[in-house]
Amino acid sequence: MATSNPIETFSTIETIITIMLSIISGVGASIVSGIVSHKHEKNKIWWEKKTDEYQRIIRELAKDQNRAWKWEEDGWVEAGQSERKKLSAEEIKEMRASMEATIENIRITAMVGSFYISQEAVKALEDILVGLDKLRDEYEGDDIQTCGDEYKLIKKTITRIRECGKKELGR
Numbered sequence: 463m464a465t466s467n468p469i470e471t472f473s474t475i476e477t478i479i480t481i482m483l484s485i486i487s488g489v490g491a492s493i494v495s496g497i498v499s500h501k502h503e504k505n506k507i508w509w510e511k512k513t514d515e516y517q518r519i520i521r522e523l524a525k526d527q528n529r530a531w532k533w534e535e536d537g538w539v540e541a542g543q544s545e546r547k548k549l550s551a552e553e554i555k556e557m558r559a560s561m562e563a564t565i566e567n568i569r570i571t572a573m574v575g576s577f578y579i580s581q582e583a584v585k586a587l588e589d590i591l592v593g594l595d596k597l598r599d600e601y602e603g604d605d606i607q608t609c610g611d612e613y614k615l616i617k618k619t620i621t622r623i624r625e626c627g628k629k630e631l632g633r
Contacts, residue, residue: 533557
């Protein structure tokens with residue numbers, strides 16, 4: 463008659479339990495590893511988007527700054543840098559149109575960027591819009607200095623945005 467040895471039965475059950483625990487812990491570890499890896503990748507993508515957005519905003523503002531500088535520079539050179547140049551009706555129309563385009567561009571930039579950038583950077587964009595509106599209201603059509611003021615305002619805003627980006631992105 464064959465009798466089973468209780469020590470052999472216990473050893474077999476212990477081996478099966480050990481194997482099961484190893485499988486369960488392996489599956490658990492791979493799930494946790496997958497979750498951590500996914501979160502890390504999402505975080506990395508988020509920071510890349512933030513960096514891209516700061517770069518895009520600075521690039522857009524720099525384009526506007528260059529346009530304002532060109533208007534001022536061309537105006538002063540044509541005026542012989544000695545007195546204010548009187549702009550023609552066509553030049554006034556062109557200058558106003560370019561300023562309106564700048565304001566619209568910055569408004570759109572602020573709306574799109576506000577999702578990724580800091581509140582301090584959004585505030586800088588809101589401040590420039592207020593400043594540009596003031597300049598537009600003060601603009602009389604014959605003062606090239608207005609473009610110089612616009613240039614300075616945009617330059618100041620670019621500096622603020624850069625500082626916000628450095629602070630937020632840890633650079």
